Amino acid sequence: MAExxxxxxxxxxxxxxxxxxxxQFHSPTxxxxxxxxxxxxxxxxxxxxxxxxxxxxxxxxxxLGLVQxxxxxxxxxxxxxxxxxxxxxxxxELQNVNAIAAQAKASGAGGLIAIGGGSVIDxxxxxxxxxxxGGDLVEDFSGAHLLTEPINPFVAIPTTAGTGSEVTFVSMIxxxxxxxxxxxADKFSLPDLAVLDPELTVSMPPGLTASTGMDALTHAIEAYxxxxxxxxxxxxxxxxxxxxxxxxxxAVENGEDVEPRGGMLTAAxxxxxxxxxSMVGVVHGMAHATGGLYRVPHGxxxxxxxxxxxxxxxxxxxxxxxxxxxxMGENVNGLSQxxxxxxxxxxxxxxxxxxxxxxxxxxxxSEVGVPKDGLSKIAAATLEDGTCVYNPREVEExxxxxxxxxxx
Amino acid sequence: MGLFKDxxxxxxxxxxxxxxxxxxxxxxxxxxxxxxxxxFKYSDPDSVIVVDCSGDxxxxxxGDTDTKALVEMxxxxxxxxxxxxxxxxxxxxxxxxxxxxKGPIPKVLKLLPAIKPSYxxxxxxxxxxxxxxxxxx
Numbered sequence: 344m345a346e347x348x349x350x351x352x353x354x355x356x357x358x359x360x361x362x363x364x365x366x367q368f369h370s371p372t373x374x375x376x377x378x379x380x381x382x383x384x385x386x387x388x389x390x391x392x393x394x395x396x397x398x399x400x401x402x403x404x405x406x407l408g409l410v411q412x413x414x415x416x417x418x419x420x421x422x423x424x425x426x427x428x429x430x431x432x433x434x435x436e437l438q439n440v441n442a443i444a445a446q447a448k449a450s451g452a453g454g455l456i457a458i459g460g461g462s463v464i465d466x467x468x469x470x471x472x473x474x475x476x477g478g479d480l481v482e483d484f485s486g487a488h489l490l491t492e493p494i495n496p497f498v499a500i501p502t503t504a505g506t507g508s509e510v511t512f513v514s515m516i517x518x519x520x521x522x523x524x525x526x527x528a529d530k531f532s533l534p535d536l537a538v539l540d541p542e543l544t545v546s547m548p549p550g551l552t553a554s555t556g557m558d559a560l561t562h563a564i565e566a567y568x569x570x571x572x573x574x575x576x577x578x579x580x581x582x583x584x585x586x587x588x589x590x591x592x593x594a595v596e597n598g599e600d601v602e603p604r605g606g607m608l609t610a611a612x613x614x615x616x617x618x619x620x621s622m623v624g625v626v627h628g629m630a631h632a633t634g635g636l637y638r639v640p641h642g643x644x645x646x647x648x649x650x651x652x653x654x655x656x657x658x659x660x661x662x663x664x665x666x667x668x669x670x671m672g673e674n675v676n677g678l679s680q681x682x683x684x685x686x687x688x689x690x691x692x693x694x695x696x697x698x699x700x701x702x703x704x705x706x707x708x709s710e711v712g713v714p715k716d717g718l719s720k721i722a723a724a725t726l727e728d729g730t731c732v733y734n735p736r737e738v739e740e741x742x743x744x745x746x747x748x749x750x751x
Numbered sequence: 752m753g754l755f756k757d758x759x760x761x762x763x764x765x766x767x768x769x770x771x772x773x774x775x776x777x778x779x780x781x782x783x784x785x786x787x788x789x790x791f792k793y794s795d796p797d798s799v800i801v802v803d804c805s806g807d808x809x810x811x812x813x814g815d816t817d818t819k820a821l822v823e824m825x826x827x828x829x830x831x832x833x834x835x836x837x838x839x840x841x842x843x844x845x846x847x848x849x850x851x852x853k854g855p856i857p858k859v860l861k862l863l864p865a866i867k868p869s870y871x872x873x874x875x876x877x878x879x880x881x882x883x884x885x886x887x888x
Contacts, residue, residue, distance in 0.1 A: 365840055367843070367846050367847075369846075485853065485854055485855055485856075486851070486854055487845045487851070487852045487856055488846065488848060488851065489853060523855065524857060525855050526857050528845075528856060530846075571842050622842065726864060727861045727864075728861065729856070729859075729860025729861050729863070731864060732841070732863045732864065733842075
C-alpha cells in the first residue's frame, strides 16, 4: 500500500515521531451552523447570561441590510441591542477599538456582537478586552496571555469565509498614528459563540470569495506542515482542506448556491482553529511582506504564493504533503513519497488555475502591481515577519527571492 | 530550587552572554535595527536585565527597573537558561505561562530569527567563561 494512502493518524511523522513534544488544544467557542441561523439565535445569547448587546460591523455589511436583519431577529426574541458601531474600516484600527469599547460601555451593554469579516471581528475582539477590564489597550494588554479571568460575552458572526477569526484568540490591530500592527493574544479573548450562516456570505463577489478561500486553504496547509503541528490541529486542517477543494470553485462559480457557501464558511472556521493552534509559515511571511509593500490583498497574495511556499519547504515537508494529496482529490496509489508530495502542489496549482479561469484570482505577482525590482524588498521583509519562526525550513533571503521570482 | 544559587551568579553569567551578543555584528546589527528596549524580568532567583537597542550600540544594563521598555519578558531563570540553548518552544512557553510577554509580540517574533545564531554561541560561551557546569542541554 502506498504510504500516502494510509489513514491520517497511522503514519510515522519525521524521524518516526507520531507526537510532538508539546501540544495544547483550547477551543471554548461554541459554533452553530445553519442557513438563516443568524436571524434566529437569541436563545444562545440568553444562555451566555446576558441579554443586552452592542453590535459592531462595517459600512458595507450594514449597507447590505445584514445588520438590520440580524438585529430584528434578536430584538423580536427579547434581546436588547443597546447601540451600534458600523464604521470599522479595511483594517481593524486602534481608534475604532477604543470607540467601540467606550460606546458599548456608555450604552449599558453587557456583551458584544461582531458582524463582518476579519477586521470587524478582530476590532471587536480587542475592544472586548478594555470594554470588560477598563484600562488602556496598548499600555495594559499588548502581549500574550495577560488576561487572568474571563471577560464579557462576545459573539462573532463572520460574513466572509477566510480568516477564521471567529475561533482564534489573536486580534491584529493597526495603530495608524504610529503606523504599527499590534497583536493581542489571549485565550480569554476567544468568542463565546460563533454563528456560521452561509446566507450571509452569498453577496461576496467571485474575487473576494476566491481570495478569502485561498487564505483559508493557506491557513490549513501551513498549520499542517508547520513546526507547531499537533494531531488535533492536523485533523482540523485536513477537514478544512477537503471542504475547500470540493467547494471553493463552486462558491466562486455560483455565489448564490448556499451549500458551497456553507462548505467554505465551515472550512474557514476549521482552518482558523488549526492555525490558531499551529501557526502559519513562510507563505504568510511572503504575503504579509507583499501586502505591506505593495498593498496586495492578503488572500490574493496567499493564493499566488501558496504553491511556491510549498515548493520552498518541499524537502522538509514532503512526508506531510504526500499525506495531504489524497485529501486534495489526488490519486497517489503506487507513487513514491516525492511524487505524491508533488501531487499536492499540483493540486493547489489546479485549484488556483480553475479560479483564474473563472477570472477570480490572479496567478502571478506581476499581475497585481508588484514590480520586478520589488521582489528583493519582499524577500528582505519576509525574513522579518514573525510567522517565519514557525516555518519548517529556515527562511533565507536568497532562497525566498528565487521562489518570489518564480511567482512573478 | 532552580539551577542558580543566587541572582549575582545568574545575572553575571547571562549579562556576560548578552554583552557577547552585543559585540557580534550578525546579531547586534539586527537588534539595533529594531530600536527596541527589552526588559527581562527573571524569577528564582529574582533579577532584571535591560537590553537597550535604541542607541548606536546595544547596551546591556543589570538591575535597571526604571527605563521604560517597549517589551517586557518575564520568566524563571531556568527557562531563560534553557531558551538560550534554543530548547524552548515559544508557543508552548507562552501558553503555559512559563514566559509572559508584554508589549508588541510581532516585534518580538521578528527578533527571533536575528538571535538564532546565539543558540550555537551559548554553550561555547558557558565553557569558555567558567560556566561549564551549566552546559546541560
